[in-house]
Amino acid sequence: MDAASFIVVAVCHTTRDHHYITLWRPDNNGYTPVVPRAGRYSAEQIARHLDYYNSGYHVAVPAALVEQLGVEPPAGFFDYAGPAVPNSAANWKLILDSAPWLTNYPPEPEHFRKRRRNE
Template sequence: MIKFIVISLKRTNSLNKAITLWRSDDSGYCSTLRCAGRYDEASVLEHLGYYNSGNSSIAVPAELAERLAIEVEYDAEEFGVCLPNDAATWKHLLAEVVCKTDYPSLPEYHGSCNRMEAYDQSLLTPDLTVPTGAVI
């Protein structure tokens, strides 16, 4: 059975070096993959609005997260194996979400548009940036 890791878009912002992950049993948040919970596919699919809403969380295969993870300084002088908070990582994660979300996923990472700004998501290029000359 496939295991999933739940990613918090709500708790990840452009200042974070690592993407924020859910701990097991819905018991808080962490940065390192070692501390992240692994959720059964059946549980995720049964509660899609909770685990995979799109605007606050997404569920991705744990195997994918493990392949993308690297050593990151996620806090002042604290290092661990984490998902780097960058455009390339988000591109891979968003392409492998468990299923289509109810709401658009607008991650914040260094160089991204602020999620609170009003802009048309359809203007985003595949690398999650706004094209030069786009009026938003």
């Protein structure tokens, strides 16, 4: 694993009406759905602060998986380009199954409970 091999997925900031899963930006500085704009965090960073990075409301997962799940959104969907991870039950299952650390609270993505409001 490289030094910055994890992306923090914001379970609590992704709602069922979001088309794409919300990710943390670099340096714990906000959120983005666009994979290239997401922060990369080391295993050491995550392990030192599991309550922060991996509470269940947020989940640290391998960056390679998130990058693999990214797809190009329709032109003009975001005002900046780059792949994003679709908010689907299948993607949430892959993400949660890949989390290497246990969380304090069970992660409960909204997409699992109901379909998006606009579907």
